[in-house]
Amino acid sequence: MFIEWRPNRPSNQSLHQQIVDWMKQQITRGEWPVATKLPSQRSLADSFGVNRSTIITAIDELIADGLLETKVGSGTFVSNNTWNVLVSSKQPDWKNYVRNGLHEPNLKTIQDINQYETDTAIIRLGTGELSPSLLPTKKIEKTLQSTSFDAHSLGYSEPKGDKRLRQCISVYLETKGVNASPSSLMIVSGGLQALQLISVGLLQKGSMVLHESPSYLNSVHPFQSAGMHLVGLSKQGRESIPTQIKRINGRKKASLFYTVPTFNNPTNTTWTKEERLNLLSICKKDQIPIIEDDVYSDLWFEKEPPLPIKSLDTDGLVLHIGSMSKTLSPGLRIGWIAGPITVIERLADIKMQMDYGSSALSQHLVAEWLASDQYSKHLEWLRYKLIVRRDFTLTLLNQYFKGLAEWQIPQGGFYIWLKLCKPIVNPNLFKQALKENILLNPGYIYEPNNNTHLRLSYSYASEEQLAYGIQTLSKIIRRLI
Ligand SMILES: Cc1ncc(COP(=O)(O)O)c(C=O)c1O
Known part of the structure; x- marks a missing residue:
């Protein structure tokens, strides 16, 4: 309570x-x-x-x-x-x-995180969200002031969502090598709703959902609540993920494989093109659909990541999820799913029963941004800002966490998956950090029993907060070790 x-x-x-x-x-x-x-x-x-x-x-x-x-x-x-x-x-x-x-509650730590995130005195070292200073508020205001609406565009939208927005997303996806016609696309209220629709619209209770672990899926419960059984596969293990899929699917039929192949949440790893092709090949052979959650791929830094798995898919195997939450604004609640038309129509039919469509205002705004060069210009600016934040955070880690933890240099996205040298990531560390007004995203919310990792994010806290937070966190950790 x-x-x-x-x-x-x-x-x-x-x-x-x-x-x-x-x-x-x-x-x-x-x-x-x-x-x-x-x-x-x-x-x-x-x-x-x-x-x-x-x-x-x-x-x-x-x-x-x-x-x-x-x-x-x-x-x-x-x-x-x-x-x-x-x-x-x-x-x-x-x-x-x-x-x-019926719905599973959040893990206690996630309930705490959701609660403390509203406290302005708290330093949010793991929040997977753009800092208010990175949201293009003024530009969004301008767009809304300068556009006109007709009465139809403010009514309930059609089941798959605003046609103009779907046309814009279709063109945008082409730049990523993904061919998705507007009729094979639907608008959803964020990537999370895409997962909810897939779980209740396509799967049976008891289905086995394979996913890469650690995983965003362990921190939200769309599949678990719908009665699905989750099996996490590690990319670090002796066997590659395609080999694990083949082995597991040989025993019990898997219903799908979920992955965030580009700038993963929480690990920030990115699959190579070869890994994507191998995955596609085994899933095609074993007839296992792939859910490609691609909400971070626009946030590359020095080098563009490999094209989405969906761009390599000629067999309608991949359901591709995108979102404006990590690049433009999470509050707009606009995402999309691209996939075979029969699947999209089924999911759109369910969405109509759930909420009669996503916000018309948000859909209109995103269409305006995609139709002009505003979105791509904003991305250029945002990437630059995130690189500065990443470098600043890496400098702090080098200063305070040498010998305490290991980390990789992020090539995009928001996160640093910090591996501590001792297994002390537990509710006590979470609590000790809170006492110093620091809110953490511990590894165990993404992978049960993980007691070595923290998800750090350079996207949310200000430089001042990062500096104070990372130094203070290192002191707490040294004390506990
Ligand atoms: C991998 C991944 N997918 C989906 C989402 C949900 O995003 P949205 O705001 O679009 O629902 C998140 C948000 O953290 C995420 O990290």
Whole structure:
């Protein structure tokens, strides 16, 4: 349970009374239904910025009022609420509903990350997002001011999304060697929605989804929630990924292989052209579709990466996912899928049932940017900015992490997959860093049991924050080692 409320220190009311009143309100409004477990006294004290004794006094008072109860060894729970008493009717057992909902919850660390990301005092050393200073806000404002809309373009769009935008994406994909006609393309609300649509639209419960591990797929749960069984394959192992696919698929039919082959999240590795061809060849032989998640490939630095796997695909084997989130703005929520028309029509039909299409305004804006040279000009500027940030971060790592960790020089994208010399990446390190206002993306959210890696990102924090954050992190790590 995350608590955003804080007592008001300058108020005339005592801190403990403010806490009692606020907790009563939570209970009587039904936001904390009966049986809700309260956070520990220590974490309440941390969240409210008060002494533990203040929390104990407040809780004792609510226990005396009959609103809370303490179960030895299990914690403090809401035992009653005045609303219940007044109308003598019971609320539904929301806890049970929440526990049994079909979708998997986020990992606890990811819930924490999502929460702390809203705190402006926090230094976000692992955030996979463009810094506000890298978003072309003024230019976007200008585009919106200078374009006109007709009434149709502001209505629900057609199932595959705005036609003009699909035409623009088709032309844009041609520059990457991908031939995808507008009718073989659909617009989605970000790459994540593409994965959700694929999981519920194409696969059966119990299907085996192969993916490269560590993986973005372990940090979100579209396939797991739809009942799929994930199997991670390592690129570092003795066997190549195509060999592993062949071996595993020989035992049980795999439903698909998911990969981020260019500037991977979190490792930032990029598959060579030969590796792409080998993968395509084995997947073609074994009839295993490939999901190519290509949301970072525009962010190359010194040298363009190999063309997408989709550009090598002559058999309709690859579903190719793109997005504007990592280059233009994640808040627009615009991505796309390119694939065989029958598949796209199926996914578009499901999308219509889910949300009736992505934001018309965002689609219009992205079409404007792609149709003019604005997007490519923005990319040139962005690449330059990211190179400067990468180099700055590498200098800091050389200064503070020599002997503590190993890393590769990123050729594009956002991330440095930092390998610590000791296996100390665990919830304790996460917590210790938070105490110093540093938010980390630990390796175990991308690969279960990974206790050696951190995903660092040079895309979000300011230079000042990177400098302070990386130096402080090195001190915390030295202390723990
Ligand atoms: C590999 C990968 N795919 C998809 C996404 C989701 O992006 P979007 O904002 O387009 O949903 C992310 C975001 O972190 C990502 O790293």
